[in-house]
Amino acid sequence: MKKTRILTGLVLAVSAFLLTACGSSTKEDTSVKDIQKKGTITVAMNPEFAPFEFKTLVNGKDTIVGSDVELAKAIGKELGVKVKFSSMSFNNVLASLQSGKADIAISGISATEERQKVYDFSTSYYESKNVVIVKKDKLADYTKTTSLKDKSVATQKGTIQENIAKDQLKGAKVVSLVQNGEMINELKNGQVDAVVFEKPIAQAYVDKNSDLAISEIDLKSGDSDAYAVAMPKGSKALKAKIDKVITKLKKDGTLDKQVQEAYDLSVSSAD
Template sequence: MKLVKVFSGLALTASVLLLTACGSGQKEDTSLKDIQDKGTLTVAMNPEFAPFEFKALVNGKDTIVGADVEIANAIGKELGVKVKFSSMSFNNVLASLQSGKADIAISGISATKERAKVYDFSESYYESVNVVIVKKSDLSKYTSTADFENASVATQKGTIQEAVAKDQLKGAKVVSLVQNGEMINELKSSQVDAVVFEKPIAEAYVAKNDDLAIAEVKLESSDSDAYAVAMPKGSTALKEKIDKVIKELKDSGKIDQFVQDAYDLSVSGAE
């Protein structure tokens, strides 16, 4: 009987140790607490996506503005913290989350299945439509995706548009560049034949360049064309708060207003 009790006690101890070991292997979610404790929300973005994020003179000071900026500020208000914007190239925006240099990334980021394996994403806040910009004099030349065979098409490195151009503009030579302004300059100087952009961004560039136009070419959209806020993997508590903010902004129509106001500002001469 004593032997049975000894073995029972050992088994119970082993079970407790096993449960403790399993529990200790689960990382505690401090995504929300960490931000609130430091009092600052660091947001990674590439301010070259008017009307979502771009630079403009505000009270004589070079400032990052746009629809995504307004969304980030609303998130900061909900969390009760200050918002700090960290400007960088688009292909570094998501990487900054992994390195710990930013708490969230909001920069017209499409929540693809591949990206979701590495990052957490909020509910979508804007549905993206992709278009092709060409020279106005070439509008009649490019009326279907097939017309881009052997054409040189610029896209921004690391973006969904890079994949869209490769998948849908069959036979085109895709040139991946880092800066949006560089892509537009390459088009205007005939170094490339076309540029693939999200529609609001394309409209802003066309409005400021009389020699450019949006081609009447239909590009297919997918679920991955929806914009969302990116976070480090495992940010459950933070995602819950951000989703709450996005739902409120969408339901009230404020996000659409943010985009319209930023578009108006972007075409008024602001850089």
Template sequence: MIMKPWKKLLLGLAGIFALTSLAACSSSTNTLDKVKNKGTLTVALNPHFAPFEFKTIQDGKDTIAGADIEIAKVIGDELGVKVKFSEMSFDNVLASVQSGKADIAISGISATKERQKIFDFSDTYYDSETVLLVKKDATEKTYKQISDFSKKSIAVQKGSIQENIAKANLSDANVVSLAQPGEAINELKSGQVEGVVLEKAIAKGYVDQNSDLTMSDIALKSDSNDAYAVAMPKGSDDLKAKVNKIIAKLKKEGKIDSYVQDAYALSLKSSSKSGVTI
């Protein structure tokens, strides 16, 4: 059977197109090269999560400070690029990485199994713990166990791992998702909610600044990985390897713990000067 010339041409073009498509699929964007070529590392974060990232005044200027900020700066220095912090609501932080608007996200992000399906994560750099914050005068009288929160309102930060933990542990409660932890604290103090589920280090800061609040002894279970890690686009093998080396070095030198402690002290100092709670 003799094939007509026009059919040969179509088959040839189809073959070229298939090879081109295959090559394009197999050569995913190298995030590390992308960052180095543009000379800037864009970091997505939500600056309302002291002591990891928060706003403060330094040398008369509005500044974003915190343990995560220091880690991001070290990553930028090691890569030889400038660091640009892009602030947004927490529920948009990972979406910004997925869309390519940010190169990485470092904002107290837990590397859960579900998130790992969509993003690459570095090795963890901080082991977090989730607690339940309540009014001090209610701990002994009203809320002694999880069942006491049945039909009550509990506030969480929208998009956080604490949102999932609250829903899993306090299934009979009304979980209210808010944009910022500060909003949740205000709701608690005003009596709009009966508790707030927060990461322990963040909760401690609010307790130290609000004598009417305390951390409940009620334990909250979690089936996911609550430790914090740096998020980046899927397939960022080279960047991930580099970030892992940086994190390993910082942990070995004890610098991450120092970053958290220093940032915690700064957050308390900043909030006392401004006259507002963190």
């Protein structure tokens, strides 16, 4: 009986050790290896955010261009893979990471606390500022956040601007739309009274539409409003690679230069 108890005790001890060892081990991070094995990195984006990503004709072909596109190409080069761009509506961009349809998402995405619970984010690559576009002949009417009380304000569905409008434009009727172009058209047609955009995007639209202007309304920006590259949760190795690329491009001024060049292109391109 004593031997049996001793053996039983040893078996239980060994079993407990193995279970503990298995429980303490973590799943291998293959985020970089998987992409390199495929030879391609798929990037989800909504090409309606000039100068970050937008469509224009290049050699007669409809092509997605912009500073975010150049950033994606730099990431692809660092990983030694080809880059494939997957165009979709903004509210589907992050969802594509969960479904496995995309490896990363670059589309003027703000790394909010809520999003960080579900996705991993790179270090920020651009500090955004949000502004309000109105009709030029209404500039004097809209000078502060309370000016838009009981007025209709368009924002893009699923964006940080949607939350900013709801939080800061007290009393405004926020209208969430899918396409940026639709928002601008509704403003020009009088269906809405204002539109909330990131400043570079707003400036591009204003430069193309002489009847529109950026108002003096001051919208506050938080730390989480900066743009970052999104990726599936647990992509530690991939994040390290992407952070390396962003740090280098920010340090040597390449990112700022690319944003300016993309802005110039967006202004010269036809709507």
